[in-house]
Amino acid sequence: MTSATTSTDATDGVLPSGWEIVIGLEVHVELNTNTKLFCGCPNSFGDEPNTNVCPICLGLPGSLPVLNARAVESAMRLGRALNCDVNSSVFSRKNYFYPDQPKDYQVSQYDLATNTDGHIDLPSGTRIRIERAHIEEDAGKLNHGGGDGRIHGADYSMADYNRAGVPLVEIVSHPDLRSAEDAKAYVSELRNIVTAVDVSDAKMEEGSMRVDANVSVRPVGSDELRTRCEVKNINSLRSLERAIEYEARRHVHLYDNGEKPRQETRHWDEEAGRSRSGRSKEDAEDYRYFPEPDLVPLVVTAEDITRLDASLPTMPSARRQVLADKAGATDDEVGLLVDRGQDAFAVSSIDAGADPKRVVVHLVNNLSEGVGQLTPETFAGLVTLETSGDLSSTQAKEVLAEMVAHGGEAVAIAAAKGFEAMDGGELESILDGIIAEHPDEWERFATGDEGDRKKMQGMFTGQIMKATKGQADGAAVARLLAEKAGS
Amino acid sequence: MTDTALAIAQAVRSGQRSASDVIDEALSAIGSREDELHAYNLVLADEARAAAANVDAQVAAGEDPGPLAGVPIALKDNMCTRGIATTCSSKILEGWLPPYNATVVDRLAAAGAIAVGKTNLDEFAMGSSTENSAFGPTKNPHDITKVPGGSSGGSAATVGAGAVPLSLGSDTGGSIRQPASLCGVVGVKPTYGLVSRYGLIAFASSLDQIGPFATTVADAAVALEVIGGHDPADSTSIPSPIADLQSALGKGVEGLRIGIISELSGDASLGSVEGIAPDVSARAAAAAQALEAAGATVEHTSIPSAVHGLPAYYLIAPAEASSNLARYDGVRYGMRVDGANALAMNAATRTAGFGEEVKRRIMLGTYALTSGYYDAYYGQAQRVRTLMINEFNDRYQKFDLLLSPTSPTTAFDIDAKTADPMTMYVNDVCTIPSNLTGQPAMSVPFGVGDDGLPIGVQILAPMLGESTMFQAAAVLEEAAR
Ligand SMILES: [Zn+2]
Numbered sequence: 001m002t003s004a005t006t007s008t009d010a011t012d013g014v015l016p017s018g019w020e021i022v023i024g025l026e027v028h029v030e031l032n033t034n035t036k037l038f039c040g041c042p043n044s045f046g047d048e049p050n051t052n053v054c055p056i057c058l059g060l061p062g063s064l065p066v067l068n069a070r071a072v073e074s075a076m077r078l079g080r081a082l083n084c085d086v087n088s089s090v091f092s093r094k095n096y097f098y099p100d101q102p103k104d105y106q107v108s109q110y111d112l113a114t115n116t117d118g119h120i121d122l123p124s125g126t127r128i129r130i131e132r133a134h135i136e137e138d139a140g141k142l143n144h145g146g147g148d149g150r151i152h153g154a155d156y157s158m159a160d161y162n163r164a165g166v167p168l169v170e171i172v173s174h175p176d177l178r179s180a181e182d183a184k185a186y187v188s189e190l191r192n193i194v195t196a197v198d199v200s201d202a203k204m205e206e207g208s209m210r211v212d213a214n215v216s217v218r219p220v221g222s223d224e225l226r227t228r229c230e231v232k233n234i235n236s237l238r239s240l241e242r243a244i245e246y247e248a249r250r251h252v253h254l255y256d257n258g259e260k261p262r263q264e265t266r267h268w269d270e271e272a273g274r275s276r277s278g279r280s281k282e283d284a285e286d287y288r289y290f291p292e293p294d295l296v297p298l299v300v301t302a303e304d305i306t307r308l309d310a311s312l313p314t315m316p317s318a319r320r321q322v323l324a325d326k327a328g329a330t331d332d333e334v335g336l337l338v339d340r341g342q343d344a345f346a347v348s349s350i351d352a353g354a355d356p357k358r359v360v361v362h363l364v365n366n367l368s369e370g371v372g373q374l375t376p377e378t379f380a381g382l383v384t385l386e387t388s389g390d391l392s393s394t395q396a397k398e399v400l401a402e403m404v405a406h407g408g409e410a411v412a413i414a415a416a417k418g419f420e421a422m423d424g425g426e427l428e429s430i431l432d433g434i435i436a437e438h439p440d441e442w443e444r445f446a447t448g449d450e451g452d453r454k455k456m457q458g459m460f461t462g463q464i465m466k467a468t469k470g471q472a473d474g475a476a477v478a479r480l481l482a483e484k485a486g487s
Numbered sequence: 488m489t490d491t492a493l494a495i496a497q498a499v500r501s502g503q504r505s506a507s508d509v510i511d512e513a514l515s516a517i518g519s520r521e522d523e524l525h526a527y528n529l530v531l532a533d534e535a536r537a538a539a540a541n542v543d544a545q546v547a548a549g550e551d552p553g554p555l556a557g558v559p560i561a562l563k564d565n566m567c568t569r570g571i572a573t574t575c576s577s578k579i580l581e582g583w584l585p586p587y588n589a590t591v592v593d594r595l596a597a598a599g600a601i602a603v604g605k606t607n608l609d610e611f612a613m614g615s616s617t618e619n620s621a622f623g624p625t626k627n628p629h630d631i632t633k634v635p636g637g638s639s640g641g642s643a644a645t646v647g648a649g650a651v652p653l654s655l656g657s658d659t660g661g662s663i664r665q666p667a668s669l670c671g672v673v674g675v676k677p678t679y680g681l682v683s684r685y686g687l688i689a690f691a692s693s694l695d696q697i698g699p700f701a702t703t704v705a706d707a708a709v710a711l712e713v714i715g716g717h718d719p720a721d722s723t724s725i726p727s728p729i730a731d732l733q734s735a736l737g738k739g740v741e742g743l744r745i746g747i748i749s750e751l752s753g754d755a756s757l758g759s760v761e762g763i764a765p766d767v768s769a770r771a772a773a774a775a776q777a778l779e780a781a782g783a784t785v786e787h788t789s790i791p792s793a794v795h796g797l798p799a800y801y802l803i804a805p806a807e808a809s810s811n812l813a814r815y816d817g818v819r820y821g822m823r824v825d826g827a828n829a830l831a832m833n834a835a836t837r838t839a840g841f842g843e844e845v846k847r848r849i850m851l852g853t854y855a856l857t858s859g860y861y862d863a864y865y866g867q868a869q870r871v872r873t874l875m876i877n878e879f880n881d882r883y884q885k886f887d888l889l890l891s892p893t894s895p896t897t898a899f900d901i902d903a904k905t906a907d908p909m910t911m912y913v914n915d916v917c918t919i920p921s922n923l924t925g926q927p928a929m930s931v932p933f934g935v936g937d938d939g940l941p942i943g944v945q946i947l948a949p950m951l952g953e954s955t956m957f958q959a960a961a962v963l964e965e966a967a968r
Contacts, residue, residue, distance in 0.1 A: 055587050059814050061580070061688040062567040062589060064721050095810050095856070099829050104813035157829070159818065288856035290865060293692035293807055295722050 014180070014245045015217065021248040022216045022225065023183050024175035027190055028168050029200045030138065030208040031074045037137045037167035038065030038107070045206055049143075049160035057165035059102030064294050067091075071167035072114070072298060073308075074199040075135045078169055079115030080308045081197045081315060082130050082190075088299045089114040089134075091292040096285050099157065100140040102164050108136035110289040114298065115169075120193070121317050122185045123335040129174040138166040169199075175214065175225060180241040187211055187237060188339055192316040195341070204236055211240055215247040217255070226251075227260060231275055233267045243268040247275060319343045327356040333364050342367065348376035354383035366400055373407030374400075382410035389425035390414075394483050427464065427480055434463045435484075446485040457481060488649040489516065492558045492706040495652065496599070499546065499557030506542035506557030506601065510535045513559035513603055516650040524626050526635075526645040528564045528574055530604040535559065538601045545599075552599030554709055560595060561654035563642045564605035565612055566697070567686040568592055575688050576620035577610045579840030580821045589686020590721070591655060591697055591714045598713040603651060606641025610842045611812065612662055612690040614638050615914040618905055619844045626901070628670060629940055633898035636666030636914075639700070643670040646700045647941075653710050654700045659690050660800050661893075661918025663698045664930040668893035668943025671932045673707045673960070674700050676918075678951050679925035680725040682711070683718030689811040691804035692723075694922040704931065704960045708732035711953070725951070735954040736961040741782035743959065746886035747775050748947075749789045751917050753892065757787055760794050762913055764896045766936040771892045774933045774944040777966035778890070778959060788882055788889070792875040796919040799875075801912060802868035803923070805852030812849055815840060847908065872923045879924045883949040888959055890946060891917050893930040897940040917945060927953050931963045 015021065033043050039056035055063040079086045092110035113134035120128050140161035171190065177183045191202045191209060202209040216228040229251075231243045246268075251261050265278035314322075316338050323343045324334045327350060337343045342363050349359045354376075362383070363371075371379070382403065386396040391414055399413045435442045438459075445456035457478070464477050489512075490498075498504035514532050521527060545552045562568065565575045567585035574580045592602065609619035617625040617640025625640040627633040628648035635644040639656025643663075646654050647670030656663040658676035667674025675698040682697045689695060699710035715729035749757035753768025779785045817823035817836030824839045826832035841849070855864040882889065894914060904911045921928035927950075930943035944963060948956035 055585075058819065060585065060587075060820070061573070061575075061583070061814070062565075062585065062686040063587075064685050066720060066722055093810050095813060097813065097816060097830065097833055099816075099818045102814065102819065104816055105810050286858050288810070288853065288858070288861075290806060290810070290856055290861075293723075294689075 015248055015252050018220055019217050019248075019252050020178055020220045021180070021244065022175050022218055022228070023177035023179075023244060024214040024228075025171075025173045025177065025183060025186060026212040026214070026230075027171045027173075027187065028210040029078070029171065029194055029202060031071050031167040031169065032198070032200050033068055033070045033074060033167055035068060035070075036165035037068050037071050037135070038165055041165065043166050044162075045208070047162055049158070049162060052162045053164070057102065058161055059104075059164075065107065065292075067295060067298070068167060072135065075114055075133070075167070075169045076300070076304070076308055077197050077312065078194065078199050079118065079133050080305070081193050081312055082115065082118040082120060082133055082171065084115035084118030084130060084133055086115055086300055086305055086308065087112065088297060090297050091135075091295045092289045093292050094136075095288045098139070099159050100142050100161075100164070102140065102161055106137060106139065107292050107295070108170075109134035114300075120186060120189050122182065122189055123317075123320060123331060124185065126176075126182065128176045128182075128186050131172045131174055133169050133171040136168050136170060138163050138168050140164040175216075175228075180244040183213065183240055183244055184237045187240060189316060192339060196313050196316060210234075213240065213244055213247070215244055215251070216261075217248050217251040227263050229261055229263065229275075230265045231268050232265060232278070233269075235270065239268060239270050242270070242273060243275060246273065250275075323347060326350050327360050329356070329360040333360050337363055340368070342371070345371055345376060345379075349379045349383070352376050352380035354380035355387045358383045358387055362400060366397055367404070370404075372404035374403050378403060378407070378409055385410050385414065389429055391419060391425055392428040392480070392483075395419045427468075427476060428484075430464060430467050431460070431480060431484065434460060434467070438463075445481070489513070489652045489702070491703050492555060492652040492701065493703075493709060495558050496554060496556045499542065499599070500551060502546055504557070506539035506546075506552075506599075507536065509557045510539040510559055510601055510603065513651050516648075517603065517645065520628070520648055520650065523631050524628055524644050524648060525623055526606055526625050526641040526648070526650075527561070527604040528576060528607050528622055528641070529572055531571065531602055534571070535601050535603045538596070542599055542601065553713075554598050555595065555653075555713055556599035558600045558653060559603045559651045560600045560710075561604050561606045561642055561645050561651050562592065562602050563608055563639050563654070563656045565608060565657060565688040565690075566592060566655065567688065568602065568605065571605070573605065573688065574622075575611045576608045576622055577840065577842070577845070578621045578822055579815045579836070581840075583821045585686075587686065590683035590718045592686065594714050595655075600653070600713070604645075606639070606645060606654060608641060609638035610845050611688070611808070612638040612657055612659055612695075613808070613844050613848055615661070615665055615911055616899075616901075616904065617641060617666070618901065619842055621842055624901060627898045627940075630898065632900060633940065634669070634901055636669035636894065636898065638662040638666075640666050642700050643667055643672060643674065646670070646672045646702060649702070652702055652706055655697055655710075655714070656700055657687055657690070657695055657697050658918075658922065659694045659696075659804060660922050661915045663700065664918050664928060664943070664945060665894045665914060667700055667930040668932075668945075669898040669941065671941030671943075672700050672702055673704055673929065673931055673964075674698065674943075675707050675711055675929040676921055676927060677711060677715060677953060678725070678927045679922075680721075680723050681715045681729065681927070681951070681953070683714075683721040683724050685718055685720040689807075691807040692811060693807060694800075694804055696922075704957060704964045705733065705736055707929070707960075708736060708957050730951070730954050732953055732957050735957045738958045739781060740778050740959050740962050743778075743783040743887045743955065744885065745775070745778055745783045745785045745959070746788035746882060746889045747771070747785065748793055748889055748891045749787045750791065750793045751891040752787065758789065758791075760916055762895045762916070763892055764936070767892045767894070767896060767942055770934050770936070770942040771890065771944050774963055774966075775890055778962060781962045781966070783959070785890075788886065790878050790882055790889075790920075792871065792878045793920050794916070795871050796875060796923050797912065797916050799868040799871040800915065800919045800923060801851070802855045802864050803872065805848040806855045806865050806868075807852065809849045809852030809856065812841075812845070844908070875920060876924045879920065879926060880949070883952075887955050888946055888948050888952070890944065893917055893943040893945040897936040897938055897942055921947055926950055927956055929956055929960055931960045931967075933963055933967050
């Protein structure tokens with residue numbers, strides 16, 4: 001699938017025909033190191049304000065940064081996982097004033113970033129190029145008192161520097177994304193990769209993964225890059241989709257009216273469903289980047305790269321391939337299980353002898369909340385009972401719920417529930433055959449009034465008794481009929 | 488006149504003299520001239536007496552307090568001292584008490600030295616006369632109508648006055664060596680990275696280096712041994728222990744090759760810059776003769792890039808300063824002048840809190856880093872810096888040491904140069920190259936000028952060439968006696 005076809009398809013209904021969206025994403029990922037980027041303070045979320053601070057992360061006069069080697073290692077691992085070149089790099093100061101920034105400059109990377117020129121392959125096959133993934137420090141947080149809780153109109157603000165100096169990697173994509181769907185898929189895939197290499201918990205709700213979207217539009221078939229707006233304050237994948245589509249429609253509307261968007265930063269308001277104008281390019285700050293003289297250049301050797309590559313786990317795209325080969329499932333199913341991190345469980349269950357299709361069906365539909373006490377072996381046991389006809393699909397589902405909650409073997413739980421092993425499965429397949437022969441009668445039983453229902457129950461019970469030569473248990477038949485009609 | 492640090496330490500360690508007695512004497516010597524000199528922003532009388540009592544208790548208990556036992560030392564007021572005001576001679580740090588000690592402060596205390604006060608400086612170390620202090624100028628102890636030099640003027644003046652044997656300064660473009668020269672004391676700017684900058688309030692991070700003032704070369708050596716060596720808290724700290732400098736002192740200069748920098752010689756026929764006073768260049772020439780007499784080979788050598796140091800320095804240092812000083816915004820500590828919003832508070836605070844020279848350099852540095860001008864100014868200055876490093880390294884293939892005057896003139900009149908920043912900046916022409924190259928240099932007193940005021944001679948050495956530098960310094964010290 002090429003990106004051009006994705007774009008036209010996905011833009012349907014979002015923009016008038018003839019327009020396409022051009023998106024580049026800047027994603028900040030907070031690294032899950034024990035300590036901050038330049039000091040020994042805990043890197044921890046949700047503590048009392050200003051408890052995880054020291055002279056260094058408060059930027060007190062005379063303090064100096066010392067680079068956290070673990071943070072660098074994590075950033076480089078992520079770089080390799082994103083197919084980047086990992087380079088020797090230099091930290092730079094990005095100078096600006098904001099009260100949450102203790103030094104009034106952010107230590108970041110400018111012209112010599114640690115990771116450059118990578119890519120992510122989306123599950124659809126589209127390749128999104130990554131320009132760079134550089135290391136930088138986070139700022140603190142302001143809490144605005146009085147007014148309406150925003151900085152304008154606040155009576156006072158309180159600064160919490162617990163987050164100041166937390167290590168971040170900022171991953172900057174090329175403007176290769178053509179739809180909100182693509183953007184969501186990119187962020188999901190990035191999150192999968194980040195968690196696979198275990199460098200961040202990547203939670204958008206907690207701010208450990210933050211997404212800014214650069215959005216513009218252009219006529220389909222054009223390869224120009226028109227004026228873009230950077231949309232900030234996006235807190236979920238749903239926000240991301242809405243914000244991108246809102247912004248794109250806004251641009252098309254402007255062009256339709258003979259106007260043009262101006263390059264600016266905009267803040268997404270999830271409640272209002274719109275973005276608000278922030279800083280324009282004209283009054284954008286000049287960050288006056290220059291090499292950070294308090295740190296020495298970060299030197300990367302060929303041995304470092306070899307060591308990093310050897311330490312990488314299997315990436316999500318390769319995991320999707322493994323699962324697809326094993327299970328023969330659809331792209332959507334495979335993608336979902338890898339997103340949920342259930343692919344390894346699926347593969348182990350299949351390896352333990354379970355039917356691949358049933359494994360995927362159960363995981364997709366019945367195990368979305370997690371596998372609980374289930375192991376690949378016990379799960380395989382259940383699936384085998386089901387596929388061999390010993391349990392009906394309905395019974396299997398009930399046994400499975402019990403296994404997830406409390407563990408145990410499928411055979412024992414089925415027995416305890418009175419699912420007469422042979423009878424249950426056999427009965428159901430017999431009934432399925434009878435239903436196939438009498439679809440109209442079944443329709444009357446399942447959806448008809450009281451009278452119809454009674455009549456048809458008698459008819460189906462008679463047919464089953466006939467087919468089983470009177471061996472079937474009447475109560476079991478009644479239960480099976482009720483279950484089948486209700487499901 | 489005070490005893491040397493080595494003599495005091497020896498007397499205190501052997502129990503011949505109590506540290507308390509030493510400190511009382513130093514405090515009284517400081518007090519006797521403080522009104523006229525204003526060398527100190529803060530005298531730490533109580534703290535010093537308490538520390539002296541500790542040293543005495545250690546000696547009484549049979550413990551060795553260390554190589555600087557009981558030695559009074561003054562600290563430039565840009566080095567952080569826990570719970571003790573550290574001002575950089577700026578109103579903007581009003582009321583701020585650092586919660587930690589600079590590494591050098593801890594190392595001095597661990598060696599038994601006793602901090603007696605925080606000395607005056609040009610605000611944030613920006614100046615060459617200590618006239619840019621928010622708390623008023625320091626005077627030259629040899630003539631109180633003259634400046635002591637700067638920016639470490641208070642530290643130079645108190646040692647020059649004989650009140651204490653040792654002090655620490657910081658040197659970004661000559662701020663130790665030039666006041667050492669003007670006050671008639673030894674002053675050392677070590678190799679960049681030899682002494683930890685942790686706790687030194689930054690002026691220009693890639694140039695700043697802490698070093699000692701002393702009345703003798705040997706005292707300077709022991710002080711540098713105490714404060715130098717690797718510190719993991721400073722990423723630019725050189726990861727090796729400091730050399731044994733005291734043992735280098737008696738080695739002489741027999742066979743050493745020493746180059747006199749033509750461009751700083753004061754001799755126009757050799758291509759020297761203008762402004763080096765004849766009495767100053769005469770003393771530098773006399774120093775060269777003394778070294779030759781002691782067995783060194785001495786010749787002139789041209790280093791054309793040396794004179795380009797001044798403009799490069801006045802772009803790089805302000806650029807870094809504009810960023811380093813951004814944090815004084817009224818939000819977290821020090822002075823705050825309220826405004827309608829955060830940005831207005833920031834502007835009001837900085838307008839009220841910084842002096843003229845600091846504002847001038849912040850503006851200069853901000854401009855030098857502005858996109859569109861970066862390459863022409865900051866970028867070009869960094870290229871000059873690289874050129875200078877290459878040229879000096881090349882000369883050090885041929886010479887063990889280089890020689891020049893330290894300051895173009897003897898101490899000048901108070902207020903003589905404050906009206907014109909450019910004439911003030913030219914004071915640093917001889918000292919700036921070593922900051923840009925990161926190489927060590929020191930000023931050694933070598934006689935007096937036509938006005939009877941002290942003149943220092945500068946010895947320059949390659950990276951980590953302190954031992955050889957101190958060998959030559961000891962020879963000059965002996966020759967000047
Ligand atoms: Zn910290």
